[in-house]
Amino acid sequence: MHCDDKRTLYALKKEIEKKWDELKDSGFKDETLLKSLNEAFLDYFEYKNQG
16 A cells, blocks of 8 residues: 555544544534544545555
8 A cells, every 4th residue: 555545544534533523522413423424434445445
């Protein structure tokens, strides 16, 4: 895996962690954050599986 790919995956992972923390802070009640977290997971795994 190229170092740019690793950096991109790291950034996507950090985005997932950020969205998870936001959702947790909302008491898991914010549906918009849940959808956003789902999209972040999809982006991460789509990019990871490209390589």
